[in-house]
Amino acid sequence: xxxxxxxxxxxxxxxxxxxxxxxxxxxxxxxxxxxxxxxxxxxxxxxxxxxxxxxxxxxxxxxxxxxxxxxxxxxxxxxxxxxxxxxxxxxxxxxxxxxxxxxxxxxxxxxxxxxxxxxxxxxxxxxxxxxxxxxxxxxxxxxxxxxxxxxxxxxxxxxxxxxxxxxxxxxxxxxxxxxxxxxxxxxxxxxxxxxxxxxxxxxxxxxxxxxxxxxxxxxxxxxxxxxxxxxxxxxxxxxxxxxxxxxxxxxxxxxxxxxxxxxxxxxxxxxxxxxxxxxxxxxxxxxxxxxxxxxxxxxxxxxx
Amino acid sequence: xxxxxxxxxxxxxxxxxxxxxxxxxxxxxxxxxxxxxxxxxxxxxxxxxxxxxxxxxxxxxxxxxxxxxxxxxxxxxxxxxxxxxxxxxxxxxxxxxxxxxxxxxxxxxxxxxxxxxxxxxxxxxxxxxxxxxxxxxxxxxxxxxxxxxxxxxxxxxxxxxxxxxxxxxxxxxxxxxxxxxxxxxxxxxxxxxxxxxxxxxxxxxxxxxxxxxxxxxxxxxxxxxxxxxxxxxxxxxxxxxxxxxxxxxxxxxxxxxxxxxxxxxxx
Numbered sequence: 001x002x003x004x005x006x007x008x009x010x011x012x013x014x015x016x017x018x019x020x021x022x023x024x025x026x027x028x029x030x031x032x033x034x035x036x037x038x039x040x041x042x043x044x045x046x047x048x049x050x051x052x053x054x055x056x057x058x059x060x061x062x063x064x065x066x067x068x069x070x071x072x073x074x075x076x077x078x079x080x081x082x083x084x085x086x087x088x089x090x091x092x093x094x095x096x097x098x099x100x101x102x103x104x105x106x107x108x109x110x111x112x113x114x115x116x117x118x119x120x121x122x123x124x125x126x127x128x129x130x131x132x133x134x135x136x137x138x139x140x141x142x143x144x145x146x147x148x149x150x151x152x153x154x155x156x157x158x159x160x161x162x163x164x165x166x167x168x169x170x171x172x173x174x175x176x177x178x179x180x181x182x183x184x185x186x187x188x189x190x191x192x193x194x195x196x197x198x199x200x201x202x203x204x205x206x207x208x209x210x211x212x213x214x215x216x217x218x219x220x221x222x223x224x225x226x227x228x229x230x231x232x233x234x235x236x237x238x239x240x241x242x243x244x245x246x247x248x249x250x251x252x253x254x255x256x257x258x259x260x261x262x263x264x265x266x267x268x269x270x271x272x273x274x275x276x277x278x279x280x281x282x283x284x285x286x287x288x289x290x291x292x293x294x295x296x297x298x299x300x301x302x303x304x
Numbered sequence: 305x306x307x308x309x310x311x312x313x314x315x316x317x318x319x320x321x322x323x324x325x326x327x328x329x330x331x332x333x334x335x336x337x338x339x340x341x342x343x344x345x346x347x348x349x350x351x352x353x354x355x356x357x358x359x360x361x362x363x364x365x366x367x368x369x370x371x372x373x374x375x376x377x378x379x380x381x382x383x384x385x386x387x388x389x390x391x392x393x394x395x396x397x398x399x400x401x402x403x404x405x406x407x408x409x410x411x412x413x414x415x416x417x418x419x420x421x422x423x424x425x426x427x428x429x430x431x432x433x434x435x436x437x438x439x440x441x442x443x444x445x446x447x448x449x450x451x452x453x454x455x456x457x458x459x460x461x462x463x464x465x466x467x468x469x470x471x472x473x474x475x476x477x478x479x480x481x482x483x484x485x486x487x488x489x490x491x492x493x494x495x496x497x498x499x500x501x502x503x504x505x506x507x508x509x510x511x512x513x514x515x516x517x518x519x520x521x522x523x524x525x526x527x528x529x530x531x532x533x534x535x536x537x538x539x540x541x542x543x544x545x546x547x548x549x550x551x552x553x554x555x556x557x558x559x560x561x562x563x564x565x566x567x568x569x570x571x
Binding site for chain 1: 521522523524525526527528
Protein backbone atom coordinates (compact mmCIF):
# COMPACT_ATOMS: atom_id res chain seq x y z
CA UNK A 1 0.00 0.00 0.00
CA UNK A 2 1.31 3.43 -0.85
CA UNK A 3 0.51 6.88 0.42
CA UNK A 4 0.89 9.89 -1.81
CA UNK A 5 0.55 13.34 -0.38
CA UNK A 6 -1.75 15.66 -2.29
CA UNK A 7 -1.07 19.33 -2.40
CA UNK A 8 -0.71 21.88 -5.14
CA UNK A 9 3.02 21.62 -4.68
CA UNK A 10 4.38 18.84 -6.81
CA UNK A 11 6.35 17.13 -4.04
CA UNK A 12 4.83 13.99 -2.63
CA UNK A 13 5.93 11.62 0.05
CA UNK A 14 5.52 7.91 -0.35
CA UNK A 15 4.81 5.74 2.62
CA UNK A 16 4.74 2.05 1.99
CA UNK A 17 3.41 -0.56 4.34
CA UNK A 18 2.03 -4.06 4.40
CA UNK A 19 -1.37 -4.69 5.98
CA UNK A 20 -3.92 -7.45 6.36
CA UNK A 21 -6.96 -7.34 4.05
CA UNK A 22 -9.26 -6.90 7.03
CA UNK A 23 -7.41 -3.85 8.33
CA UNK A 24 -9.53 -0.76 8.85
CA UNK A 25 -8.75 2.76 7.73
CA UNK A 26 -8.49 3.67 11.40
CA UNK A 27 -5.67 1.15 11.89
CA UNK A 28 -3.90 2.45 8.78
CA UNK A 29 -4.15 5.98 10.15
CA UNK A 30 -2.50 4.84 13.40
CA UNK A 31 0.33 3.26 11.43
CA UNK A 32 0.80 6.42 9.39
CA UNK A 33 0.82 8.45 12.61
CA UNK A 34 3.66 6.32 13.99
CA UNK A 35 5.92 7.17 11.09
CA UNK A 36 4.72 10.76 10.79
CA UNK A 37 4.09 11.77 14.42
CA UNK A 38 3.04 15.32 13.54
CA UNK A 39 -0.09 14.00 11.81
CA UNK A 40 -2.23 12.38 14.47
CA UNK A 41 -5.13 10.26 13.16
CA UNK A 42 -7.77 12.94 13.73
CA UNK A 43 -6.12 15.29 11.27
CA UNK A 44 -5.64 12.68 8.53
CA UNK A 45 -8.06 12.54 5.65
CA UNK A 46 -7.53 9.38 3.61
CA UNK A 47 -9.16 9.01 0.24
CA UNK A 48 -9.01 6.80 -2.84
CA UNK A 49 -9.09 9.73 -5.21
CA UNK A 50 -7.43 13.11 -4.60
CA UNK A 51 -10.71 14.90 -5.21
CA UNK A 52 -12.91 12.24 -3.68
CA UNK A 53 -14.62 11.87 -0.34
CA UNK A 54 -12.77 11.08 2.83
CA UNK A 55 -12.86 7.40 3.85
CA UNK A 56 -14.32 6.53 7.22
CA UNK A 57 -12.27 5.03 10.04
CA UNK A 58 -14.54 1.98 10.11
CA UNK A 59 -14.08 1.13 6.42
CA UNK A 60 -12.33 -2.20 5.92
CA UNK A 61 -9.65 -2.56 3.28
CA UNK A 62 -11.08 -5.64 1.59
CA UNK A 63 -14.46 -3.96 1.10
CA UNK A 64 -12.92 -1.06 -0.79
CA UNK A 65 -12.47 -1.05 -4.59
CA UNK A 66 -8.75 -1.84 -4.42
CA UNK A 67 -6.57 -4.72 -5.60
CA UNK A 68 -3.59 -6.35 -3.91
CA UNK A 69 -1.84 -2.97 -3.83
CA UNK A 70 -3.81 0.10 -2.93
CA UNK A 71 -2.89 3.74 -3.45
CA UNK A 72 -4.42 6.16 -1.01
CA UNK A 73 -4.22 9.90 -0.95
CA UNK A 74 -3.65 11.81 2.25
CA UNK A 75 -4.72 15.31 3.10
CA UNK A 76 -3.81 17.18 6.25
CA UNK A 77 -6.96 18.60 7.82
CA UNK A 78 -4.99 20.94 10.01
CA UNK A 79 -4.90 21.10 13.79
CA UNK A 80 -7.99 19.51 15.29
CA UNK A 81 -9.87 20.03 18.53
CA UNK A 82 -12.54 17.82 20.06
CA UNK A 83 -16.19 18.76 19.71
CA UNK A 84 -16.72 18.39 23.44
CA UNK A 85 -13.96 20.90 24.19
CA UNK A 86 -15.38 23.40 21.72
CA UNK A 87 -18.91 23.07 23.05
CA UNK A 88 -17.83 23.41 26.68
CA UNK A 89 -15.77 26.51 25.93
CA UNK A 90 -18.31 28.22 23.75
CA UNK A 91 -21.15 27.66 26.26
CA UNK A 92 -19.26 28.56 29.44
CA UNK A 93 -18.45 32.00 28.05
CA UNK A 94 -22.05 33.24 27.74
CA UNK A 95 -22.92 31.79 31.14
CA UNK A 96 -20.12 33.66 32.90
CA UNK A 97 -20.31 36.86 30.82
CA UNK A 98 -24.07 37.31 31.30
CA UNK A 99 -23.67 36.93 35.06
CA UNK A 100 -20.92 39.55 35.06
CA UNK A 101 -23.28 42.01 33.39
CA UNK A 102 -26.15 40.95 35.66
CA UNK A 103 -24.13 41.65 38.81
CA UNK A 104 -22.86 44.86 37.21
CA UNK A 105 -19.23 44.15 37.76
CA UNK A 106 -16.94 47.22 37.67
CA UNK A 107 -15.96 48.95 34.39
CA UNK A 108 -19.10 47.87 32.53
CA UNK A 109 -21.57 50.55 33.53
CA UNK A 110 -21.03 53.90 35.24
CA UNK A 111 -19.30 53.52 38.66
CA UNK A 112 -22.38 54.56 40.61
CA UNK A 113 -24.13 51.40 39.33
CA UNK A 114 -21.36 48.95 40.29
CA UNK A 115 -22.72 45.86 42.01
CA UNK A 116 -26.25 47.25 42.14
CA UNK A 117 -29.22 45.16 41.04
CA UNK A 118 -31.91 46.02 38.53
CA UNK A 119 -35.23 47.23 39.88
CA UNK A 120 -37.16 45.31 37.21
CA UNK A 121 -38.10 41.74 38.14
CA UNK A 122 -38.07 40.70 34.46
CA UNK A 123 -34.31 41.29 34.45
CA UNK A 124 -33.87 38.75 37.26
CA UNK A 125 -36.14 36.34 35.41
CA UNK A 126 -34.16 36.83 32.19
CA UNK A 127 -30.91 36.09 34.01
CA UNK A 128 -32.34 32.88 35.40
CA UNK A 129 -33.61 31.80 31.98
CA UNK A 130 -30.36 32.61 30.18
CA UNK A 131 -28.22 30.89 32.80
CA UNK A 132 -30.53 27.87 32.88
CA UNK A 133 -30.32 27.60 29.10
CA UNK A 134 -26.54 27.51 29.02
CA UNK A 135 -26.21 25.21 32.02
CA UNK A 136 -28.60 22.86 30.24
CA UNK A 137 -26.40 23.02 27.14
CA UNK A 138 -23.26 22.27 29.16
CA UNK A 139 -24.85 19.29 30.90
CA UNK A 140 -26.20 17.97 27.61
CA UNK A 141 -22.73 18.21 26.08
CA UNK A 142 -21.30 16.18 28.95
CA UNK A 143 -24.05 13.59 29.42
CA UNK A 144 -26.52 13.50 26.58
CA UNK A 145 -25.08 14.16 23.14
CA UNK A 146 -23.49 11.39 21.08
CA UNK A 147 -21.21 13.02 18.50
CA UNK A 148 -20.68 11.66 14.98
CA UNK A 149 -17.31 13.31 14.62
CA UNK A 150 -14.69 13.39 17.33
CA UNK A 151 -12.95 16.56 16.21
CA UNK A 152 -13.27 19.75 14.18
CA UNK A 153 -10.63 22.15 12.83
CA UNK A 154 -8.96 24.22 15.52
CA UNK A 155 -9.87 27.57 13.97
CA UNK A 156 -13.55 26.79 14.60
CA UNK A 157 -13.17 27.36 18.32
CA UNK A 158 -12.13 30.97 17.73
CA UNK A 159 -14.93 31.57 15.28
CA UNK A 160 -17.57 29.94 17.49
CA UNK A 161 -16.45 31.55 20.72
CA UNK A 162 -16.40 34.99 19.09
CA UNK A 163 -19.98 34.40 17.96
CA UNK A 164 -21.37 33.12 21.26
CA UNK A 165 -19.35 35.27 23.63
CA UNK A 166 -19.76 38.40 21.51
CA UNK A 167 -23.52 38.09 21.23
CA UNK A 168 -23.88 37.16 24.91
CA UNK A 169 -22.00 40.28 25.97
CA UNK A 170 -23.96 42.48 23.57
CA UNK A 171 -27.34 41.12 24.78
CA UNK A 172 -26.41 41.11 28.45
CA UNK A 173 -25.19 44.71 28.30
CA UNK A 174 -28.61 46.01 27.32
CA UNK A 175 -30.85 43.72 29.38
CA UNK A 176 -28.92 44.45 32.58
CA UNK A 177 -28.42 48.13 31.82
CA UNK A 178 -29.53 50.63 34.50
CA UNK A 179 -31.61 52.38 31.81
CA UNK A 180 -33.33 49.17 30.65
CA UNK A 181 -36.99 49.57 29.62
CA UNK A 182 -39.22 46.58 30.50
CA UNK A 183 -41.63 45.12 27.90
CA UNK A 184 -44.51 47.33 26.74
CA UNK A 185 -47.29 44.87 27.62
CA UNK A 186 -45.81 44.23 31.04
CA UNK A 187 -46.73 41.12 32.98
CA UNK A 188 -48.86 39.58 30.23
CA UNK A 189 -46.02 39.71 27.77
CA UNK A 190 -43.48 38.38 30.24
CA UNK A 191 -45.73 35.53 31.35
CA UNK A 192 -46.47 34.44 27.78
CA UNK A 193 -42.78 34.66 26.94
CA UNK A 194 -41.82 32.54 29.94
CA UNK A 195 -44.35 29.85 29.02
CA UNK A 196 -43.02 29.71 25.45
CA UNK A 197 -39.44 29.61 26.73
CA UNK A 198 -40.01 26.78 29.21
CA UNK A 199 -42.12 24.78 26.76
CA UNK A 200 -39.36 24.95 24.18
CA UNK A 201 -36.62 24.13 26.67
CA UNK A 202 -38.45 20.95 27.69
CA UNK A 203 -39.14 20.21 24.03
CA UNK A 204 -35.52 20.70 23.05
CA UNK A 205 -34.35 18.45 25.88
CA UNK A 206 -36.87 15.75 24.92
CA UNK A 207 -35.58 15.77 21.35
CA UNK A 208 -31.98 15.48 22.51
CA UNK A 209 -32.89 12.48 24.66
CA UNK A 210 -34.83 10.89 21.79
CA UNK A 211 -31.90 11.34 19.41
CA UNK A 212 -29.51 9.93 21.99
CA UNK A 213 -31.64 6.83 22.40
CA UNK A 214 -31.53 6.22 18.65
CA UNK A 215 -27.84 5.57 18.90
CA UNK A 216 -26.26 2.87 21.08
CA UNK A 217 -23.28 4.07 23.20
CA UNK A 218 -20.04 4.48 21.27
CA UNK A 219 -21.70 3.99 17.90
CA UNK A 220 -22.03 6.33 14.97
CA UNK A 221 -25.10 4.75 13.35
CA UNK A 222 -27.78 6.89 11.79
CA UNK A 223 -31.48 6.07 11.99
CA UNK A 224 -34.70 7.91 11.21
CA UNK A 225 -36.02 9.52 14.40
CA UNK A 226 -39.69 8.83 15.19
CA UNK A 227 -42.14 10.21 17.79
CA UNK A 228 -41.96 8.45 21.16
CA UNK A 229 -44.36 8.32 24.09
CA UNK A 230 -43.20 11.83 25.09
CA UNK A 231 -45.67 14.34 23.56
CA UNK A 232 -42.86 16.80 22.95
CA UNK A 233 -41.43 14.39 20.38
CA UNK A 234 -44.64 14.18 18.38
CA UNK A 235 -43.33 17.13 16.39
CA UNK A 236 -41.13 14.55 14.59
CA UNK A 237 -44.23 13.88 12.48
CA UNK A 238 -43.88 17.29 10.88
CA UNK A 239 -40.23 18.28 11.23
CA UNK A 240 -36.83 16.65 10.59
CA UNK A 241 -34.83 18.71 13.09
CA UNK A 242 -37.22 19.66 15.92
CA UNK A 243 -34.30 20.40 18.22
CA UNK A 244 -33.68 23.48 16.07
CA UNK A 245 -37.38 24.31 16.01
CA UNK A 246 -37.56 24.25 19.79
CA UNK A 247 -34.29 26.19 20.06
CA UNK A 248 -35.73 28.91 17.84
CA UNK A 249 -38.88 28.94 19.96
CA UNK A 250 -36.90 29.31 23.17
CA UNK A 251 -34.94 32.29 21.86
CA UNK A 252 -38.12 33.80 20.47
CA UNK A 253 -39.57 33.53 23.97
CA UNK A 254 -36.47 35.16 25.43
CA UNK A 255 -36.75 38.01 22.88
CA UNK A 256 -40.37 38.56 23.84
CA UNK A 257 -39.46 38.48 27.52
CA UNK A 258 -36.68 41.05 27.30
CA UNK A 259 -37.96 43.13 24.35
CA UNK A 260 -34.40 43.84 23.39
CA UNK A 261 -33.29 44.38 19.78
CA UNK A 262 -29.86 42.69 20.17
CA UNK A 263 -31.67 39.59 21.47
CA UNK A 264 -33.98 39.68 18.44
CA UNK A 265 -30.92 39.98 16.24
CA UNK A 266 -29.27 36.98 17.89
CA UNK A 267 -32.48 34.97 17.43
CA UNK A 268 -32.60 35.93 13.75
CA UNK A 269 -28.97 35.01 13.07
CA UNK A 270 -29.40 31.74 14.96
CA UNK A 271 -32.53 31.01 12.96
CA UNK A 272 -30.71 31.52 9.67
CA UNK A 273 -27.82 29.28 10.71
CA UNK A 274 -30.08 26.55 12.08
CA UNK A 275 -32.20 26.62 8.94
CA UNK A 276 -29.07 26.01 6.85
CA UNK A 277 -28.12 23.09 9.09
CA UNK A 278 -31.67 21.71 9.15
CA UNK A 279 -31.90 21.80 5.36
CA UNK A 280 -28.59 19.98 5.07
CA UNK A 281 -29.65 17.35 7.57
CA UNK A 282 -33.02 16.93 5.86
CA UNK A 283 -31.30 16.44 2.52
CA UNK A 284 -28.96 13.77 3.91
CA UNK A 285 -31.88 11.98 5.54
CA UNK A 286 -33.68 11.92 2.18
CA UNK A 287 -30.55 10.66 0.43
CA UNK A 288 -29.81 7.95 2.96
CA UNK A 289 -33.30 6.58 3.64
CA UNK A 290 -35.66 5.57 0.84
CA UNK A 291 -38.65 5.38 3.17
CA UNK A 292 -38.19 8.78 4.77
CA UNK A 293 -41.58 10.25 5.84
CA UNK A 294 -42.62 12.71 3.13
CA UNK A 295 -44.70 14.98 5.39
CA UNK A 296 -41.62 16.32 7.22
CA UNK A 297 -40.11 19.77 6.64
CA UNK A 298 -36.56 20.63 7.71
CA UNK A 299 -37.26 23.10 10.54
CA UNK A 300 -40.68 24.79 10.39
CA UNK A 301 -43.75 22.57 9.79
CA UNK A 302 -44.93 22.96 6.17
CA UNK A 303 -43.03 26.22 5.76
CA UNK A 304 -39.27 25.79 5.73
CA UNK B 305 -10.06 34.55 8.81
CA UNK B 306 -7.03 34.87 6.56
CA UNK B 307 -7.48 31.29 5.45
CA UNK B 308 -11.10 31.93 4.59
CA UNK B 309 -10.22 34.80 2.32
CA UNK B 310 -7.61 32.67 0.58
CA UNK B 311 -10.36 30.24 -0.19
CA UNK B 312 -12.59 32.93 -1.54
CA UNK B 313 -9.82 34.39 -3.67
CA UNK B 314 -8.72 31.25 -5.39
CA UNK B 315 -10.48 31.28 -8.71
CA UNK B 316 -8.30 28.37 -9.77
CA UNK B 317 -5.01 28.59 -11.57
CA UNK B 318 -5.32 29.23 -15.27
CA UNK B 319 -8.26 31.59 -14.86
CA UNK B 320 -7.18 34.73 -16.59
CA UNK B 321 -10.47 36.38 -17.26
CA UNK B 322 -12.21 37.43 -14.05
CA UNK B 323 -14.90 39.38 -15.88
CA UNK B 324 -15.60 36.88 -18.58
CA UNK B 325 -18.82 34.92 -18.39
CA UNK B 326 -18.61 31.22 -17.58
CA UNK B 327 -18.11 29.00 -20.64
CA UNK B 328 -21.27 27.41 -21.93
CA UNK B 329 -21.45 23.64 -22.04
CA UNK B 330 -19.40 22.16 -24.89
CA UNK B 331 -21.44 21.00 -27.83
CA UNK B 332 -19.70 17.70 -28.35
CA UNK B 333 -21.11 14.33 -29.35
CA UNK B 334 -23.59 15.82 -31.81
CA UNK B 335 -24.31 12.32 -33.13
CA UNK B 336 -25.33 11.10 -29.69
CA UNK B 337 -27.34 14.17 -28.66
CA UNK B 338 -31.06 13.73 -28.14
CA UNK B 339 -33.48 16.52 -29.02
CA UNK B 340 -33.71 17.39 -25.33
CA UNK B 341 -29.94 17.62 -24.92
CA UNK B 342 -29.64 19.82 -27.98
CA UNK B 343 -32.39 22.07 -26.62
CA UNK B 344 -30.61 22.29 -23.28
CA UNK B 345 -27.32 23.13 -24.99
CA UNK B 346 -29.06 25.79 -27.03
CA UNK B 347 -30.61 27.26 -23.90
CA UNK B 348 -27.22 27.37 -22.21
CA UNK B 349 -25.61 28.97 -25.23
CA UNK B 350 -28.34 31.63 -25.35
CA UNK B 351 -27.95 32.27 -21.63
CA UNK B 352 -24.20 32.65 -22.11
CA UNK B 353 -24.72 35.00 -25.04
CA UNK B 354 -27.24 37.10 -23.09
CA UNK B 355 -24.87 37.28 -20.12
CA UNK B 356 -21.99 38.36 -22.34
CA UNK B 357 -24.11 40.98 -24.06
CA UNK B 358 -25.33 42.37 -20.75
CA UNK B 359 -21.84 42.42 -19.22
CA UNK B 360 -20.44 44.16 -22.28
CA UNK B 361 -23.13 46.79 -22.09
CA UNK B 362 -22.66 47.16 -18.33
CA UNK B 363 -18.89 47.61 -18.54
CA UNK B 364 -19.11 50.07 -21.43
CA UNK B 365 -21.72 52.09 -19.53
CA UNK B 366 -19.60 52.16 -16.37
CA UNK B 367 -16.46 53.13 -18.29
CA UNK B 368 -18.41 55.95 -19.88
CA UNK B 369 -19.86 57.04 -16.55
CA UNK B 370 -16.53 57.30 -14.81
CA UNK B 371 -15.04 59.07 -17.86
CA UNK B 372 -17.83 61.63 -17.59
CA UNK B 373 -17.00 62.06 -13.91
CA UNK B 374 -13.31 62.50 -14.68
CA UNK B 375 -14.02 65.13 -17.29
CA UNK B 376 -16.49 66.98 -15.07
CA UNK B 377 -13.90 67.09 -12.30
CA UNK B 378 -11.17 68.35 -14.62
CA UNK B 379 -13.45 70.94 -16.15
CA UNK B 380 -14.49 72.27 -12.74
CA UNK B 381 -10.90 72.58 -11.58
CA UNK B 382 -9.75 74.26 -14.78
CA UNK B 383 -12.65 76.74 -14.71
CA UNK B 384 -12.77 77.52 -11.01
CA UNK B 385 -9.12 76.97 -10.11
CA UNK B 386 -10.09 75.54 -6.74
CA UNK B 387 -11.36 72.24 -5.41
CA UNK B 388 -13.94 73.87 -3.18
CA UNK B 389 -17.40 73.00 -4.45
CA UNK B 390 -16.05 70.29 -6.76
CA UNK B 391 -17.68 67.49 -4.79
CA UNK B 392 -21.07 69.21 -4.85
CA UNK B 393 -20.89 69.62 -8.60
CA UNK B 394 -20.29 65.91 -9.30
CA UNK B 395 -22.16 64.44 -6.32
CA UNK B 396 -25.20 63.20 -8.21
CA UNK B 397 -23.26 61.53 -11.00
CA UNK B 398 -20.92 59.92 -8.48
CA UNK B 399 -23.79 58.59 -6.39
CA UNK B 400 -25.52 57.20 -9.47
CA UNK B 401 -22.57 55.31 -10.92
CA UNK B 402 -21.13 54.12 -7.64
CA UNK B 403 -24.53 52.78 -6.51
CA UNK B 404 -25.02 51.10 -9.89
CA UNK B 405 -21.92 49.04 -9.07
CA UNK B 406 -24.09 47.03 -6.66
CA UNK B 407 -25.09 45.03 -9.73
CA UNK B 408 -21.60 43.53 -9.72
CA UNK B 409 -22.46 41.64 -6.56
CA UNK B 410 -25.42 40.24 -8.44
CA UNK B 411 -23.19 39.20 -11.33
CA UNK B 412 -21.02 37.16 -8.94
CA UNK B 413 -24.05 35.69 -7.17
CA UNK B 414 -25.58 34.58 -10.48
CA UNK B 415 -22.26 33.11 -11.52
CA UNK B 416 -21.90 35.08 -14.74
CA UNK B 417 -18.70 36.59 -13.38
CA UNK B 418 -16.22 34.33 -11.67
CA UNK B 419 -15.27 36.33 -8.62
CA UNK B 420 -16.17 35.74 -5.02
CA UNK B 421 -19.43 37.38 -3.94
CA UNK B 422 -17.92 38.28 -0.60
CA UNK B 423 -14.82 40.06 -1.96
CA UNK B 424 -16.90 42.05 -4.42
CA UNK B 425 -19.51 42.68 -1.74
CA UNK B 426 -16.95 44.06 0.70
CA UNK B 427 -15.40 46.34 -1.90
CA UNK B 428 -18.70 47.70 -3.22
CA UNK B 429 -20.17 48.13 0.27
CA UNK B 430 -17.18 50.12 1.48
CA UNK B 431 -17.56 52.43 -1.55
CA UNK B 432 -21.31 52.83 -0.96
CA UNK B 433 -20.63 53.53 2.70
CA UNK B 434 -18.11 56.28 1.84
CA UNK B 435 -20.36 57.91 -0.74
CA UNK B 436 -23.71 57.75 1.05
CA UNK B 437 -22.85 57.69 4.75
CA UNK B 438 -19.77 59.87 4.88
CA UNK B 439 -19.41 62.42 2.09
CA UNK B 440 -23.13 62.69 1.34
CA UNK B 441 -24.34 63.08 4.93
CA UNK B 442 -21.53 65.05 6.53
CA UNK B 443 -21.52 68.25 4.51
CA UNK B 444 -18.77 69.95 6.41
CA UNK B 445 -16.07 67.66 5.02
CA UNK B 446 -17.10 67.88 1.37
CA UNK B 447 -14.42 70.44 0.59
CA UNK B 448 -11.57 68.54 2.20
CA UNK B 449 -8.53 67.76 0.06
CA UNK B 450 -8.73 64.09 1.10
CA UNK B 451 -12.09 63.86 -0.69
CA UNK B 452 -10.48 65.04 -3.92
CA UNK B 453 -7.68 62.55 -3.34
CA UNK B 454 -9.91 59.50 -3.19
CA UNK B 455 -12.20 60.81 -5.95
CA UNK B 456 -9.25 61.10 -8.33
CA UNK B 457 -7.97 57.66 -7.32
CA UNK B 458 -11.37 56.03 -7.68
CA UNK B 459 -11.91 57.62 -11.09
CA UNK B 460 -8.56 56.43 -12.42
CA UNK B 461 -9.02 52.95 -10.98
CA UNK B 462 -12.56 52.50 -12.25
CA UNK B 463 -11.89 53.75 -15.75
CA UNK B 464 -8.96 51.34 -16.03
CA UNK B 465 -10.89 48.45 -14.51
CA UNK B 466 -14.08 48.79 -16.54
CA UNK B 467 -12.25 49.35 -19.81
CA UNK B 468 -10.15 46.27 -19.04
CA UNK B 469 -13.30 44.20 -18.60
CA UNK B 470 -14.87 45.70 -21.73
CA UNK B 471 -11.88 44.93 -23.95
CA UNK B 472 -11.62 41.47 -22.43
CA UNK B 473 -15.23 40.69 -23.29
CA UNK B 474 -14.62 41.93 -26.82
CA UNK B 475 -11.48 39.74 -27.01
CA UNK B 476 -9.35 42.73 -27.99
CA UNK B 477 -7.28 43.66 -24.97
CA UNK B 478 -4.56 46.24 -25.62
CA UNK B 479 -1.51 45.46 -23.53
CA UNK B 480 -1.35 48.93 -22.00
CA UNK B 481 -4.79 48.52 -20.41
CA UNK B 482 -3.71 45.20 -18.95
CA UNK B 483 -0.49 46.83 -17.76
CA UNK B 484 -2.41 49.75 -16.23
CA UNK B 485 -4.92 47.52 -14.43
CA UNK B 486 -2.28 45.37 -12.83
CA UNK B 487 0.31 48.05 -12.06
CA UNK B 488 -1.41 51.33 -11.23
CA UNK B 489 -3.13 49.79 -8.22
CA UNK B 490 0.23 49.55 -6.47
CA UNK B 491 0.18 53.34 -6.13
CA UNK B 492 -3.53 54.06 -6.39
CA UNK B 493 -4.76 51.58 -3.79
CA UNK B 494 -2.75 52.97 -0.83
CA UNK B 495 -3.49 56.53 -1.96
CA UNK B 496 -7.19 55.76 -2.10
CA UNK B 497 -7.14 54.24 1.35
CA UNK B 498 -5.31 57.31 2.65
CA UNK B 499 -7.92 59.61 1.12
CA UNK B 500 -10.79 57.63 2.57
CA UNK B 501 -9.30 57.35 6.05
CA UNK B 502 -8.37 61.03 6.20
CA UNK B 503 -11.90 61.97 5.16
CA UNK B 504 -13.52 59.86 7.85
CA UNK B 505 -11.05 61.17 10.41
CA UNK B 506 -11.96 64.74 9.45
CA UNK B 507 -15.65 63.90 9.76
CA UNK B 508 -15.42 62.53 13.31
CA UNK B 509 -15.76 65.80 15.25
CA UNK B 510 -18.85 66.78 13.24
CA UNK B 511 -20.45 63.40 13.87
CA UNK B 512 -19.73 63.64 17.56
CA UNK B 513 -21.17 67.10 17.84
CA UNK B 514 -24.35 66.42 15.88
CA UNK B 515 -25.01 62.92 17.23
CA UNK B 516 -26.22 61.88 13.78
CA UNK B 517 -27.47 58.32 13.05
CA UNK B 518 -27.22 57.57 16.76
CA UNK B 519 -29.67 56.20 19.29
CA UNK B 520 -29.36 56.62 23.06
CA UNK B 521 -30.79 54.73 26.03
CA UNK B 522 -33.43 54.52 27.38
CA UNK B 523 -35.70 53.44 24.54
CA UNK B 524 -38.27 50.69 24.07
CA UNK B 525 -35.97 48.58 21.86
CA UNK B 526 -33.30 48.49 24.54
CA UNK B 527 -30.51 49.15 22.10
CA UNK B 528 -28.09 51.98 21.51
CA UNK B 529 -25.95 52.91 18.54
CA UNK B 530 -23.19 55.49 18.33
CA UNK B 531 -22.26 56.42 14.77
CA UNK B 532 -19.03 58.00 16.03
CA UNK B 533 -17.72 54.65 17.31
CA UNK B 534 -19.12 52.89 14.28
CA UNK B 535 -16.92 55.09 12.09
CA UNK B 536 -13.91 54.36 14.26
CA UNK B 537 -14.54 50.62 13.97
CA UNK B 538 -14.91 51.07 10.21
CA UNK B 539 -11.51 52.79 10.05
CA UNK B 540 -9.91 50.07 12.15
CA UNK B 541 -11.31 47.41 9.82
CA UNK B 542 -8.99 48.71 7.11
CA UNK B 543 -6.07 47.27 9.10
CA UNK B 544 -6.94 43.61 8.49
CA UNK B 545 -8.80 44.08 5.21
CA UNK B 546 -6.59 46.36 3.15
CA UNK B 547 -3.45 44.16 3.23
CA UNK B 548 -5.47 41.11 2.21
CA UNK B 549 -7.08 42.83 -0.76
CA UNK B 550 -3.76 44.40 -1.73
CA UNK B 551 -1.86 41.13 -1.67
CA UNK B 552 -4.68 39.46 -3.55
CA UNK B 553 -4.17 42.01 -6.33
CA UNK B 554 -0.42 41.41 -6.19
CA UNK B 555 -0.96 37.68 -6.66
CA UNK B 556 -3.33 38.33 -9.58
CA UNK B 557 -0.68 40.62 -11.04
CA UNK B 558 2.04 37.98 -10.89
CA UNK B 559 -0.26 35.44 -12.47
CA UNK B 560 -1.61 37.63 -15.25
CA UNK B 561 1.53 39.51 -16.17
CA UNK B 562 4.19 36.91 -15.53
CA UNK B 563 2.24 33.69 -15.94
CA UNK B 564 3.26 32.36 -12.55
CA UNK B 565 1.02 29.72 -11.03
CA UNK B 566 0.25 30.91 -7.55
CA UNK B 567 -0.40 28.21 -5.01
CA UNK B 568 -3.44 29.04 -2.92
CA UNK B 569 -3.87 27.51 0.49
CA UNK B 570 -5.83 24.26 0.35
CA UNK B 571 -8.69 23.50 2.70
